[in-house]
Amino acid sequence: MKQLLTALLITFSLTAFTQSTIIYDVVLKSGRVIDPETKLDAIRNVGILNNRIAQISSESLQGKEIIDVSGLVVAPGFIDLHIHGRSNVEQEYQLHDGVTTALELEWGIEHVGKWYESRKGKALINYGASVNWPFERFKAIGKYKTAVDSLLQITLKGEANIGAMTNTILRAASETITPDALNQTLANIKASLAEGGIGIGVPIGYLPKTNPNEMFQVYKLAGELQALVFSHVRNPDIISIQEAIADAVLTGAPLHIVHINSMSLGNIQLSIDLVAAAKNRGFDITTELYPYTAASTGLQSAMFDEGWQQRLGISYGDLQWVATGERLTKESFEAYRKSGGVVIMHLMKPEWIKTGIATPAVMIGSDGMTYAKLSHPRTAGTFSRVLGKYVREDKVIDLNTAIEKMTLLPAKRLENIAPSMRFKGRIQVGADADITIFNPNTIIDKATFEKGLEFSAGIEYVMVNGSFILKNGKTVANVFPGQAVYGKFKK
Numbered sequence: 058m059k060q061l062l063t064a065l066l067i068t069f070s071l072t073a074f075t076q077s078t079i080i081y082d083v084v085l086k087s088g089r090v091i092d093p094e095t096k097l098d099a100i101r102n103v104g105i106l107n108n109r110i111a112q113i114s115s116e117s118l119q120g121k122e123i124i125d126v127s128g129l130v131v132a133p134g135f136i137d138l139h140i141h142g143r144s145n146v147e148q149e150y151q152l153h154d155g156v157t158t159a160l161e162l163e164w165g166i167e168h169v170g171k172w173y174e175s176r177k178g179k180a181l182i183n184y185g186a187s188v189n190w191p192f193e194r195f196k197a198i199g200k201y202k203t204a205v206d207s208l209l210q211i212t213l214k215g216e217a218n219i220g221a222m223t224n225t226i227l228r229a230a231s232e233t234i235t236p237d238a239l240n241q242t243l244a245n246i247k248a249s250l251a252e253g254g255i256g257i258g259v260p261i262g263y264l265p266k267t268n269p270n271e272m273f274q275v276y277k278l279a280g281e282l283q284a285l286v287f288s289h290v291r292n293p294d295i296i297s298i299q300e301a302i303a304d305a306v307l308t309g310a311p312l313h314i315v316h317i318n319s320m321s322l323g324n325i326q327l328s329i330d331l332v333a334a335a336k337n338r339g340f341d342i343t344t345e346l347y348p349y350t351a352a353s354t355g356l357q358s359a360m361f362d363e364g365w366q367q368r369l370g371i372s373y374g375d376l377q378w379v380a381t382g383e384r385l386t387k388e389s390f391e392a393y394r395k396s397g398g399v400v401i402m403h404l405m406k407p408e409w410i411k412t413g414i415a416t417p418a419v420m421i422g423s424d425g426m427t428y429a430k431l432s433h434p435r436t437a438g439t440f441s442r443v444l445g446k447y448v449r450e451d452k453v454i455d456l457n458t459a460i461e462k463m464t465l466l467p468a469k470r471l472e473n474i475a476p477s478m479r480f481k482g483r484i485q486v487g488a489d490a491d492i493t494i495f496n497p498n499t500i501i502d503k504a505t506f507e508k509g510l511e512f513s514a515g516i517e518y519v520m521v522n523g524s525f526i527l528k529n530g531k532t533v534a535n536v537f538p539g540q541a542v543y544g545k546f547k548k
């Protein structure tokens with residue numbers, strides 16, 4: 058941290074003394090610059106030098122490349138705390154949605170250190186992942202060694218995706234682990250944190266039979282280390298949200314509850330009140346949502362164990378099979394559940410989503426899926442949808458608040474666990490040049506449940522670590538400026 062601060066001070070003093078003579082690498086000219094932390098919202102010129110923001114000024118600046126961005130909003134690059142797509146295919150959809158940092162934190166990634174290495178120099182946007190608790194427990198059980206090793210091979214080849222990973226490790230989902238295996242799980246989590254994992258992914262919703270003691274011990278470790286827990290709670294109900302909050306409060310673990318919309322369904326107001334009450338009492342607990350009324354997951358998962366219709370308040374016809382787009386019947390449900398695959402669940406009401414988006418401090422996270430033509434549209438359209446539909450069309454929140462929910466709030470959420478995030482989520486001198494430039498009058502999501510994934514419209518330029526990766530609405534070819542975001546325990 059000290060080094061980073063020194064670097065920042067040098068940048069400050071350089072710009073103070075030599076502002077008039079500096080030739081910046083890039084100048085973004087005459088855009089509407091919005092910084093959610095300093096509350097700047099004004100027409101400014103932004104100078105980029107050595108991958109960082111080096112100047113923000115109403116004076117004209119000199120640059121090797123000058124881009125006129127008048128009429129456009131210059132915002133910090135969007136930070137997505139919740140993605141599952143691991144490759145550049147999903148990253149390209151995300152960069153057209155304004156995302157410059159996309160992190161797999163709900164599940165985390167198996168063999169996390171090796172995965173980080175495998176992405177070096179290849180990523181379009183910044184990447185990172187939490188430590189995968191279900192994987193660390195699977196590994197700790199011992200008898201699955203062959204599966205653990207073969208998963209490493211497909212991870213290194215870049216062929217692992219959330220389906221491949223969960224199909225392997227959820228074989229142990231219903232096993233009660235021994236005290237020895239529990240201790241080994243905790244040791245594994247610590248070792249993976251030392252490889253750079255950002256906190257601990259705790260998707261207990263996919264292992265709903267987990268013994269409450271096992272869960273409490275994982276939170277206890279998180280509390281001792283101050284390692285942030287990301288939880289998809291045990292069931293989509295209030296009691297499960299209370300369980301996560303209770304474990305966090307009793308152990309001092311910082312907690313982020315993912316997709317509060319699909320976890321609380323019709324009880325979203327109460328869920329948000331619980332999170333706000335914890336925060337008001339000084340507990341480090343936060344949440345997020347995606348701006349859609351449908352969820353999406355594997356049909357073979359525990360989510361669809363006996364009683365799913367009552368738990369989720371839906372039936373067969375509310376399920377949409379991603380491979381074909383068809384709505385399910387009792388017969389096709391049973392057949393597909395055996396073969397396995399991804400399903401979209403139409404289960405939420407528009408008012409619930411509005412309530413979540415309107416609440417201050419609730420962040421935006423996409424829960425973007427592995428690519429398939431008919432993947433859940435959130436994979437491609439989450440951030441543009443918030444800005445186009447919920448800000449411009451429905452006026453649920455204002456533009457500055459929306460930008461804050463997708464930049465500063467997620468950056469601040471991670472600062473204590475991933476120190477490099479202090480330089481993201483802001484348009485300030487010394488911040489990383491992760492910048493999203495969009496037209497507030499035209500920005501909108503294009504992906505739909507019927508037609509599948511499409512690039513969003515209205516995102517004109519995206520810069521990642523000082524390099525343009527999107528220009529005039531088009532992907533810049535053969536540029537891989539994405540950098541790793543690591544957790545603070547990295548050795």
Ligand SMILES: [Zn+2]
Binds near residue numbers: 163260289315316
């Ligand atoms: Zn989830």
